[in-house]
Amino acid sequence: xxxxxxxxxxxxxxxxxxxxALATSAAACAPAAAPAPPTGPRVSxxxxxxLHPLTGTGAFEGNLVARGVRLRIEEANAxxxxxxxxxxxxxxxxxxxxxxxxxxxxxTERLIREGCxxxxxxxxxxxxxxxxxxxxxxxxxxxISVAVSDRILQRGFKYSFRQQPxxxxxxxxxxxxxxxxxxxxxxxxxxVAFIHEDTEMGQSISxxxxxxxxxxxxxxxxxxxxNAARITDVTPEASRVRAANPDIILxxxxxxDTLLWVRTFRDLRVSPKAIVGLANALLSNPNFIKEEPKLAxxxxxxxxxxxxxxxxxxxxKEAYEKRYNEPFTNHSAQGYQSADVLVDALERAAxxxxxxxxxxxxxxxxxxxxxxxxxxxxxxxxxxxxxxxxLLQILxxxxxxxxxxxxxxxxxxxxxxxxxxRLR
Amino acid sequence: MVDWQTVAQSVAGGLLLGGVYALxxxxxxxxxxxxxxxxxxxxxxxxxxxxxxxxxxxxxxxDPYPGILLVAPLFLLLGVLVERVVVSRILDAxxxxxxxxxxxxxLFLQNLALALFKADPRSIRPLYADWSFSVGGVVLSAPRLxxxxxxxxxxxxxxxLLRSTDLGKAMRAAAEEREGAILxxxxxxxxxxxxxxxxxxxxxxxxxxxLPFFTVSPSVGETFLLMAFITxxxxxxxxxxxxxxxxxxxxxxxxxGALLPGSLRQLPVFILFVLxxxxxxxxxLGSRQ
Numbered sequence: 001x002x003x004x005x006x007x008x009x010x011x012x013x014x015x016x017x018x019x020x021a022l023a024t025s026a027a028a029c030a031p032a033a034a035p036a037p038p039t040g041p042r043v044s045x046x047x048x049x050x051l052h053p054l055t056g057t058g059a060f061e062g063n064l065v066a067r068g069v070r071l072r073i074e075e076a077n078a079x080x081x082x083x084x085x086x087x088x089x090x091x092x093x094x095x096x097x098x099x100x101x102x103x104x105x106x107x108t109e110r111l112i113r114e115g116c117x118x119x120x121x122x123x124x125x126x127x128x129x130x131x132x133x134x135x136x137x138x139x140x141x142x143x144i145s146v147a148v149s150d151r152i153l154q155r156g157f158k159y160s161f162r163q164q165p166x167x168x169x170x171x172x173x174x175x176x177x178x179x180x181x182x183x184x185x186x187x188x189x190x191x192v193a194f195i196h197e198d199t200e201m202g203q204s205i206s207x208x209x210x211x212x213x214x215x216x217x218x219x220x221x222x223x224x225x226x227n228a229a230r231i232t233d234v235t236p237e238a239s240r241v242r243a244a245n246p247d248i249i250l251x252x253x254x255x256x257d258t259l260l261w262v263r264t265f266r267d268l269r270v271s272p273k274a275i276v277g278l279a280n281a282l283l284s285n286p287n288f289i290k291e292e293p294k295l296a297x298x299x300x301x302x303x304x305x306x307x308x309x310x311x312x313x314x315x316x317k318e319a320y321e322k323r324y325n326e327p328f329t330n331h332s333a334q335g336y337q338s339a340d341v342l343v344d345a346l347e348r349a350a351x352x353x354x355x356x357x358x359x360x361x362x363x364x365x366x367x368x369x370x371x372x373x374x375x376x377x378x379x380x381x382x383x384x385x386x387x388x389x390x391l392l393q394i395l396x397x398x399x400x401x402x403x404x405x406x407x408x409x410x411x412x413x414x415x416x417x418x419x420x421x422r423l424r
Numbered sequence: 425m426v427d428w429q430t431v432a433q434s435v436a437g438g439l440l441l442g443g444v445y446a447l448x449x450x451x452x453x454x455x456x457x458x459x460x461x462x463x464x465x466x467x468x469x470x471x472x473x474x475x476x477x478x479x480x481x482x483x484x485x486x487d488p489y490p491g492i493l494l495v496a497p498l499f500l501l502l503g504v505l506v507e508r509v510v511v512s513r514i515l516d517a518x519x520x521x522x523x524x525x526x527x528x529x530x531l532f533l534q535n536l537a538l539a540l541f542k543a544d545p546r547s548i549r550p551l552y553a554d555w556s557f558s559v560g561g562v563v564l565s566a567p568r569l570x571x572x573x574x575x576x577x578x579x580x581x582x583x584x585l586l587r588s589t590d591l592g593k594a595m596r597a598a599a600e601e602r603e604g605a606i607l608x609x610x611x612x613x614x615x616x617x618x619x620x621x622x623x624x625x626x627x628x629x630x631x632x633x634x635l636p637f638f639t640v641s642p643s644v645g646e647t648f649l650l651m652a653f654i655t656x657x658x659x660x661x662x663x664x665x666x667x668x669x670x671x672x673x674x675x676x677x678x679x680x681g682a683l684l685p686g687s688l689r690q691l692p693v694f695i696l697f698v699l700x701x702x703x704x705x706x707x708x709l710g711s712r713q
Binding site for chain 2: 054055056057059060062063198223225226227229230231232233234235236237239240242243255256259260263264266267268269287291292423
């Protein structure tokens with residue numbers, strides 16, 4: 001025992017305190033909630049809640065989505081608010097989920113308590129599963145900005161809507177587009193190493209992609225799951241991939257972890273015919289091109305994107321880049337488009353009644369949209385039937401849609417040049 | 425299905441990373457060993473060290489390695505300052521109070537970083553970023569090898585400091601017997617501040633040397649902190665060689681764990697950890713209290 005000072009910390013305390021602190025450390029990161037201004041029954045404003053990871057894991061992407069949402073709401077307010085409500089302004093209340101389901105839950109409850117009549121969010125599928133559940137229970141419409149898991153809308157919910165492709169669409173349509181590209185290049189490259197992160201997003205996308213790969217005649221020669229939030233080194237896993245010698249490496253992951261993968265493949269001199277992302281946060285990100293221009297070139301990603309042929313998308317891109325002084329990305333496009341769905345529904349609902357808004361959302365038929373697809377229309381589960389991911393390739397430092405043909409803005413390069421040549 | 429080359433690569437990758445774990449754990453262990461304070465801001469200081477090196481590289485083109493000469497004294501000072509202003513006030517407080525205070529420091533600094541640098545993941549690309557050496561088919565990437573060697577060198581320097589200098593002796597004395605140290609004329613307050621400063625400098629430098637291959641964002645510290653805690657307990661609370669060996673061992677086990685299917689790579693680490701608690705609760709090199 002420690003003598004004299006009576007404040008010895010044993011191993012047990014060390015562990016106990018340690019675990020307690022790790023558990024609470026980020027939970028306490030939440031910015032203090034702004035007190036709700038008192039409101040009467042008059043409709044001078046419509047309170048809309050926006051829930052995204054603004055700190056913690058996923059904060060980078062979460063902020064991009066949140067900025068897209070904000071831009072659309074600001075535009076609506078600048079254009080005179082919701083006209084059917086006598087020009088009522090939208091009061092956007094932003095909350096931070098920290099990427100954690102339990103925080104997402106309490107923040108959703110808070111936003112509803114503060115009088116939000118419709119909510120948006122929440123980027124992480126695992127968080128959105130919970131936030132939509134709270135919204136459903138309370139009867140508050142929830143427009144999913146980004147969150148890909150199929151499961152979110154498979155629970156018979158009446159109040160949740162999603163304009164972006166779900167995981168199985170993302171997996172299936174990306175593999176289909178990839179097959180298009182591979183077939184065009186003689187089609188002999190069929191060996192795939194599949195790497196995916198292990199949260200709700202990775203699990204749901206990979207399940208869909210697996211069956212789509214099999215269907216399309218690809219052979220999965222290595223399958224690796226990893227924890228994106230904890231990983232500090234992927235050398236062992238990458239050497240497993242190297243040993244399997246795949247033609248195509250398919251990666252589903254977030255920014256920092258995918259960067260780790262791609263750099264480790266470079267270090268281990270793994271030179272596949274293509275590295276393809278599956279709803280990947282790095283491989284179609286302009287920031288990646290800035291940080292690793294040589295490594296980024298020729299990378300392919302199957303992801304939601306804006307429609308390169310849409311005039312409105314071009315205008316939004318310009319407005320975004322002017323407003324935030326940073327490149328417009330697909331995350332922001334999804335945020336913007338989802339907020340656009342919400343604004344349209346509010347206009348048609350002509351009410352702040354949650355059920356009227358839900359009705360209006362369910363009847364959505366938007367054609368002047370910035371994302372690919374002929375229109376945004378929801379099926380009975382609340383999923384946009386026409387959602388379409390694009391296959392993107394970084395060509396001469398620009399993220400270029402290359403498939404499907406209808407939305408292509410450039411020709412795909414496949415197989416990509418060998419690593420040595422790319423690094424030169 | 426797993427061939428020897430993949431295993432060798434996993435072992436190498438794990439050991440290289442273990443060096444970094446060890447360096448992070450050394451600082452944590454120094455602060456705990458001398459002051460009996462669990463420093464929850466430790467991972468946060470690593471994150472700040474990464475940002476410091478990032479900005480040195482981005483704004484002034486100073487590579488993280490020579491940058492250590494700036495980062496180390498800067499964080500030594502920062503550590504001393506934090507100790508004098510905050511931590512010294514809670515030295516005699518119960519454990520959970522200390523925890524809340526260091527956690528508070530951590531939250532403050534993390535949110536400060538978030539406000540200043542945003543949540544964007546940032547990384548640098550030094551000249552040697554894509555260099556690598558092949559030893560018998562095992563590829564060692566230059567930034568990771570560099571980090572490992574630097575971590576070992578720093579650990580060596582630290583051991584020398586502890587063993588052979590008056591300051592080191594005073595620190596060990598203060599750690600072992602505070603009252604006795606005071607009686608023989610050691611200014612324990614000053615030693616505490618220095619211990620905190622040195623621990624902070626060590627972890628900030630750990631941040632510098634991982635930057636060439638790791639992406640920094642305000643929450644990055646947590647990724648390493650958990651491993652550092654396990655390392656400290658596994659190696660033995662207050663035992664410095666224990667932290668070094670524990671770090672290497674955890675890296676090694678994690679590297680081999682990566683050969684398991686699914687995302688089980690850290691499972692063997694925790695199994696090892698639980699086993700060590702059962703079989704050798706004082707840690708590998710810890711002494712029985």
